[in-house]
Amino acid sequence: MDRQLPPRAGERGRMRVQAKLECVAVMRPKVSTAMTSTLAAIFMVLPTLADSHGTPCKGLQFQVCNSQDYSSGNFKGWDTARVLHPYSARIVAVKALSDLRGQVPDSANVVRFELRHGDRVSDGYRSELKERYNAKYGATIRYSFSLLIPDNYPIEEDHFDKHGYLHGCIFGQWHDEPNPVRKNGREPLFANYYINGDLRIYVKNLMAPRRYNSPNLFYAAYRRANDPLDKGDLVGEVKDFAKGTWHNMQYEVKWLPDSSGYLKAWIDNRLVVDYRGPMGYADEVGSYFKYGVYCKYDVTKPHVAYLGPYFRKVVEQ
Numbered sequence: 247m248d249r250q251l252p253p254r255a256g257e258r259g260r261m262r263v264q265a266k267l268e269c270v271a272v273m274r275p276k277v278s279t280a281m282t283s284t285l286a287a288i289f290m291v292l293p294t295l296a297d298s299h300g301t302p303c304k305g306l307q308f309q310v311c312n313s314q315d316y317s318s319g320n321f322k323g324w325d326t327a328r329v330l331h332p333y334s335a336r337i338v339a340v341k342a343l344s345d346l347r348g349q350v351p352d353s354a355n356v357v358r359f360e361l362r363h364g365d366r367v368s369d370g371y372r373s374e375l376k377e378r379y380n381a382k383y384g385a386t387i388r389y390s391f392s393l394l395i396p397d398n399y400p401i402e403e404d405h406f407d408k409h410g411y412l413h414g415c416i417f418g419q420w421h422d423e424p425n426p427v428r429k430n431g432r433e434p435l436f437a438n439y440y441i442n443g444d445l446r447i448y449v450k451n452l453m454a455p456r457r458y459n460s461p462n463l464f465y466a467a468y469r470r471a472n473d474p475l476d477k478g479d480l481v482g483e484v485k486d487f488a489k490g491t492w493h494n495m496q497y498e499v500k501w502l503p504d505s506s507g508y509l510k511a512w513i514d515n516r517l518v519v520d521y522r523g524p525m526g527y528a529d530e531v532g533s534y535f536k537y538g539v540y541c542k543y544d545v546t547k548p549h550v551a552y553l554g555p556y557f558r559k560v561v562e563q
Contacts (some may be wrong), residue, residue, distance in 0.1 A: 285316040303493040303559070312379065315555040316355040325376035328538070329367070333360050335538065343552070348491030349514055351392040357553035360477070361545055371545065375539030377558070380423050381533045383502050383526060384560035390496040393417055393539060394552040396442065397490035403545060404442045411475050413542040414441030417551055418495065423532045432471060433532050435526055436509060439477065445487035447511055450478030451524035453503050471527060482519035483509060503528040
């Protein structure tokens with residue numbers, strides 16, 4: 247039975263601003279012949295929209311393509327400022343892990359991230375690697391990586407705060423690059439939130455003032471964009487996201503902070519997000535990618551996740 251969570255106080259009555267949302271839920275119904283044909287048509291487009299981990303970047307500049315399989319045994323190419331301790335991020339061999347179910351990555355190595363009590367850095371509790379690349383507005387980019395959440399991951403620590411906001415952790419986020427004038431950052435443009443056993447993908451954005459039908463609509467959107475407790479719009483989720491098994495995470499993004507932007511996401515080759523609308527904050531300069539374990543609270547028990555390999559390719563500039 248799906249858990250029904252009470253709405254957050256900050257989510258009641260919020261305005262949706264000029265974004266067309268199509269959310270494809272992951273279900274396991276009995277499939278008819280007609281439905282099989284429909285699903286086949288959807289999945290057939292997947293290979294052309296989301297490249298596999300093994301796709302090399304040979305001959306392509308870093309600004310166009312980046313592939314990290316950790317075969318070098320180090321974190322060369324990553325910003326490690328958010329890795330506080332030796333245990334925070336370690337490269338481990340896939341074959342040495344006991345969890346080899348699901349879509350096991352085809353690389354020899356992955357990264358074991360661990361967040362412990364008191365691991366606070368960069369205004370949050372986190373252990374993350376940051377890609378040294380900023381996506382530019384107008385670009386269409388494909389991303390992919392693997393994710394394993396261990397069976398003993400302590401989801402019981404996810405909780406409602408005194409304001410009615412449900413807090414969990416993030417495994418993979420596309421964060422805003424603050425405008426040098428404004429400087430302070432906001433919540434991720436989109437991210438994978440793991441909350442109470444469910445994986446949820448939220449999108450947050452802000453268009454230019456002229457794209458709203460009235461000043462009041464813009465000011466409402468601006469206030470929401472700057473609310474640090476607002477995750478944004480829920481555009482897709484997987485209920486009871488399986489622990490102890492590998493998942494293949496793939497995305498295609500059109501980075502534009504207006505109605506022509508879009509986000510598609512596949513998890514284990516199933517389309518779970520088909521969103522069309524603004525992707526980005528119009529008053530900022532782009533986005534960058536981080537992955538690892540990032541929680542909205544100081545954890546009590548260690549939080550561990552395995553991620554990798556990582557792939558990014560610009561398919562349209």
